[in-house]
Amino acid sequence: MTYLGALVSDVALEFFSENQSDLTDFTLINEKIKKVSGINDFFANQDEATKLLNEIIEKHSIASEPDRREYGDFQTNMDLAHQVAKYSHTKNKEVEFVLEPTCGKGNFLLACISQFKNLKKVVGVEIYKPYVWATKFGILTYYLNNPNTIKPEIDIIHSNAFEFDYSNLAKSTEQFNTLIIGNPPWVTNSELGSIDSKNLPAKSNFKNHKGLDAMTGKGNFDIGEYISFTLLKCFEKHKGIFAFLIKNSVVKNLIYDQKRNQIRMSKSEKLNIDAKKEFNVSVSACLFLTHLNTEPDQTCVECDFYNRNYITNFGWYKDKFVYSVQDYDESSIIDGKSIFVWRSGVKHDCSKVMELDQINGHFKNALGEEVILEKDLTYGLLKSSDLKYDRTNSFRKLTIITQQKIGQDTTYIQNKFPLTYEYLNSHKAFFDKRKSSIYKDKPRFSIFGIGKYSFATYKVAISGLYKSTHFTLVIPKDCKPIMLDDTCYFIGFDDLKTAEIAHYLANSELVQKFLKSIIFSDSKRSINKDTLMRIDFEEAFLAADFEKAKEKIEDLEIHHWETFGKLVNERVAEQMTLF
Numbered sequence: 001m002t003y004l005g006a007l008v009s010d011v012a013l014e015f016f017s018e019n020q021s022d023l024t025d026f027t028l029i030n031e032k033i034k035k036v037s038g039i040n041d042f043f044a045n046q047d048e049a050t051k052l053l054n055e056i057i058e059k060h061s062i063a064s065e066p067d068r069r070e071y072g073d074f075q076t077n078m079d080l081a082h083q084v085a086k087y088s089h090t091k092n093k094e095v096e097f098v099l100e101p102t103c104g105k106g107n108f109l110l111a112c113i114s115q116f117k118n119l120k121k122v123v124g125v126e127i128y129k130p131y132v133w134a135t136k137f138g139i140l141t142y143y144l145n146n147p148n149t150i151k152p153e154i155d156i157i158h159s160n161a162f163e164f165d166y167s168n169l170a171k172s173t174e175q176f177n178t179l180i181i182g183n184p185p186w187v188t189n190s191e192l193g194s195i196d197s198k199n200l201p202a203k204s205n206f207k208n209h210k211g212l213d214a215m216t217g218k219g220n221f222d223i224g225e226y227i228s229f230t231l232l233k234c235f236e237k238h239k240g241i242f243a244f245l246i247k248n249s250v251v252k253n254l255i256y257d258q259k260r261n262q263i264r265m266s267k268s269e270k271l272n273i274d275a276k277k278e279f280n281v282s283v284s285a286c287l288f289l290t291h292l293n294t295e296p297d298q299t300c301v302e303c304d305f306y307n308r309n310y311i312t313n314f315g316w317y318k319d320k321f322v323y324s325v326q327d328y329d330e331s332s333i334i335d336g337k338s339i340f341v342w343r344s345g346v347k348h349d350c351s352k353v354m355e356l357d358q359i360n361g362h363f364k365n366a367l368g369e370e371v372i373l374e375k376d377l378t379y380g381l382l383k384s385s386d387l388k389y390d391r392t393n394s395f396r397k398l399t400i401i402t403q404q405k406i407g408q409d410t411t412y413i414q415n416k417f418p419l420t421y422e423y424l425n426s427h428k429a430f431f432d433k434r435k436s437s438i439y440k441d442k443p444r445f446s447i448f449g450i451g452k453y454s455f456a457t458y459k460v461a462i463s464g465l466y467k468s469t470h471f472t473l474v475i476p477k478d479c480k481p482i483m484l485d486d487t488c489y490f491i492g493f494d495d496l497k498t499a500e501i502a503h504y505l506a507n508s509e510l511v512q513k514f515l516k517s518i519i520f521s522d523s524k525r526s527i528n529k530d531t532l533m534r535i536d537f538e539e540a541f542l543a544a545d546f547e548k549a550k551e552k553i554e555d556l557e558i559h560h561w562e563t564f565g566k567l568v569n570e571r572v573a574e575q576m577t578l579f
């Protein structure tokens with residue numbers, strides 16, 4: 001290939017292909033070039049780098065191949081492959097047999113061949129013919145350059161991993177100390193469905209889906225998860241280890257399903273990698289390493305791949321699936337049922353009209369219109385991003401509360417609050433446009449997430465959008481309760497001291513430890529009603545100390561504390577509901 005009249009050698013071309021993503025930022029590629037050759041400022045500007053990038057894409061890049069999205073194609077760079085092989089070696093030096101089920105260009109196989117000295121057999125399977133060739137040439141080159149290295153029997157097989165007979169291979173290799181290594185495709189079956197791909201296993205119900213999903217084999221799963229599960233199951237009786245680069249969500253599922261599957265694996269490790277750096281993709285991924293042919297266990301130690309810093313030990317513990325076994329062990333007493341009912345905030349799906357700013361005594365909506373309304377139906381509104389403070393009675397936005405409970409007739413607004421009615425009615429079209437079926441056949445200007453609880457004077461609230469487990473005490477402004485939007489959860493109180501104690505307990509070390517122990521840092525909307533309803537306030541109260549609470553809560557007296565104790569005492573509370 002030539003570039004701007006100069007011939008680019010194969011070695012140089014390979015270097016640029018490998019570092020292709022860095023060509024989008026010429027300072028990055030310049031840094032790499034300086035590192036390998038000492039040359040300063042190889043590219044003078046981004047244009048020069050982009051020109052080369054385009055040449056590579058046209059002539060050599062996998063991106064110029066037919067759309068390879070369906071193959072979840074993210075080739076592992078040689079450096080990472082070596083690091084993974086090296087780490088696997090620290091866990092098992094005696095590996096005799098290496099299998100890579102979707103070997104791509106073969107970097108893992110090459111890394112293993114140079115790392116493990118007792119190899120007797122190597123098998124790679126790959127669906128894409130050019131990669132099969134790349135792997136074969138790569139291995140050939142290695143041995144030409146290292147003629148004295150011992151040579152195992154090597155099979156690079158052009159085949160579909162979903163059709164390949166692993167059981168047979170497992171049988172014929174059962175005597176070998178085994179390493180199953182690789183990086184299966186990063187794609188889910190529903191993503192494949194959306195591009196009409198056939199790169200799927202024949203109808204699979206490996207996740208034991210029920211109902212229609214089971215019948216159609218369509219329950220959503222990751223292809224990497226399917227390949228991991230299949231190989232773990234096939235080779236569980238082999239002495240050896242399993243080391244796959246996979247998405248974090250796949251590891252979580254494998255450990256979650258381990259309770260049911262009881263695969264003969266244990267001492268599992270999840271070592272988080274930087275997928276942006278390694279693969280230029282924004283996915284949370286890791287090296288999952290586990291030991292085969294062992295008494296099954298159901299937990300997994302999570303660390304940083306690069307510095308091995310310990311993060312957590314997650315999995316099944318005391319019959320619960322937890323993010324931190326240690327924290328859960330120290331706080332599981334809190335895991336019960338909240339005596340207070342956690343609610344989510346107001347939902348209206350009409351922010352352009354229903355959310356207002358207050359400017360110089362006037363209201364302004366998100367359409368930029370000045371609005372004149374009676375104050376009666378307007379309430380301060382807090383969103384997730386407003387719940388940063390420990391205690392608040394200020395708000396940036398206001399909202400119109402058209403109903404006191406779900407489904408309430410809204411015709412009263414016209415008579416009692418004509419300005420508000422006029423405003424809502426003149427923006428009727430915005431309400432009619434709301435897509436959610438919950439608004440269908442409901443009174444005009446209906447809202448949801450509304451009930452007596454919404455008007456509680458004091459609220460202990462938390463954001464459902466963020467990872468923070470901190471609770472904010474929301475107190476009224478000008479004697480009017482403040483509302484929360486539907487991204488927040490809260491419990492409501494009419495008495496300040498009760499609210500303050502509940503707030504104090506929710507933020508106590510023990511409750512915070514409990515929440516952190518059950519919330520997985522990478523799951524979306526992990527702070528939800530189910531999680532919050534597990535907070536046992538009675539246990540939190542029993543574990544708390546009045547004197548310490550007094551330091552935090554102004555004017556707290558013992559009778560407040562005792563009253564709260566009675567309120568959260570389940571037996572007393574039950575009796576109270578009897579009468």
Ligand SMILES: C[S@@+](CC[C@H](N)C(=O)[O-])C[C@H]1O[C@@H](n2cnc3c(N)ncnc32)[C@H](O)[C@@H]1O
Nearest residue numbers: 071074075076102103104126127160161183185
């Ligand atoms: C994430 S890449 C990893 C490649 C290689 N293991 C590595 O780490 O560099 C996934 C590989 O799986 C291959 N692949 C996708 N579907 C496959 C299938 N059904 N059977 C075999 N290989 C497949 C792709 O062509 C691609 O090379």
